[in-house]
Amino acid sequence: MHDAALASEAVMVGGIDVLAVIAGITITIGAGFIVVAGVGLLRLADVYSRMNAVTKAATLGVILTLVGSFLLMPGWDTAWKLVLAIALQLLSSPVGGYAIGRAAYRSKAPLTDETNFDDLGHRVPERF
């Protein structure tokens, strides 16, 4: 597969490759989300809120980083890898998040004192 047809037509404005700039911005924002997720892991109050930070902010961070890399190497050959990687990320991350959240609740990981209500009420039904 030759990507020349897609890749060679670099859009130049004032000697700057526009696509590379957009790619750089996208990757930076993506990395920023991952940093924020890491900070959230330390700052947030309990295991459940921390799970939120990691499974989500990190997911968007990974997706933005992947899209940025695609913009640096555009072409069908990278496009299908991009779509596959994003699809796997979107499928696996919530399943893992749910498994950990569920395990945390079942092993009685404490909810922060700020918690307003808990409909589960610390019962762990058999049929989950």
Place this chain on the structure above:
Amino acid sequence: MNGFLRLMTGSVRWLGRFVAFAGFFGWELASANATVAWEIITPGSALAPGIAELPLRCRTDLEIATMANLITLTPGTLTVAIQRDPPTLYVHGSHAGDPHTFREQFDELENRILDVLRFEGRPHGPPAWRAGGPEERGTR
């Protein structure tokens, strides 16, 4: 021929709903991510966590699993338990506030998931959690 025509218009409608769903969820994902990121980087805590019982109109395993996964994928909300019969999710929210407004935010998501997973579209009638009257449900 009539049946074929109905199948075609149904397919086009479904495609429209699929595109609408993709746009809706993409926007939800982005805005909720921004909310969580803002909560993390600004000092202090605006957290108002809670775990709410959320009875569903989803029926099949695929519908329930999709709902649970998309809730978990949305920043700020996390499915911590799933009950099959009757289909119910227990959802942890970092910014849940009170149970009523927290449950409200999943109405549109469930409608749009069923729009896509059912060929005939979303069911008539209100979300399951409204039917029983959330006030009577007795939140612990």
